[in-house]
Amino acid sequence: MEETDPLRAAREMRRAVLGxxxxxxxxxxxxxxxxxxxxxxxxxxxxxxxxxGPLTPRDRSLLVMAMTAALGRMEEFRLHASSSHRAGVTDAEVDELLFQIAAYAGAPAGVSAKRTIKAVREAREEARR
Incomplete structure (x- = not known):
């Protein structure tokens, strides 16, 4: 793909959020x-x-997590949940998001997302040790 300013900006954003x-x-x-x-x-x-635009990286991160959970794309949900802190999302906001996922995407999506968040946080704590 041709190297353009928008592609460079997209690459920088991807690195800033995902690492x-x-x-x-x-x-x-x-x-x-x-x-x-x-x-x-x-x-x-x-x-x-x-x-x-009017959505911040934090807003976009929360939206991506909600959409990937709703679609049952737990691998992508895990990736974005693991990186959400780089976009300015707090654990408390993720906890609240789980309620929204369960309410609007169904209990199975909410339960899967909750399990994934638990595993992400356990891995984060293990990495800190």
Whole structure:
């Protein structure tokens, strides 16, 4: 994909929220099609984050977590839940989000999200030790 200012901004936002280690890992694909796919994901999804507007990175993080939980995409939910602090989301806000997920996406989505949050927090505590 052509290197443009919007793509650079999207890459910077992705790194700021998900961290260098994660981004380096998923973008190091030796396959050109894999690299092209990552550029597409970066431009599409992270371009929406980098474009500015009235939603803050915190708002966007909460929305992504709510949508991925509602869709049952727990791998993506875990990724964003693990990184949400970099976007300014507090544990208390995530706890409240779980109620919204359960109320609007159903109890199974809420329970899965709660389990994932518990595992994310346990891993975070283990890393601190």
């Amino acid at each position: 260098d280690a994660y981004v380096d890992g998923v973008t190091a694909d030796p396959d050109q099609a894999g690299r092209d796919f990552q550029d597409f994901i970066t431009a599409m999804a992270w371009g929406a984050w980098a474009r500015g």
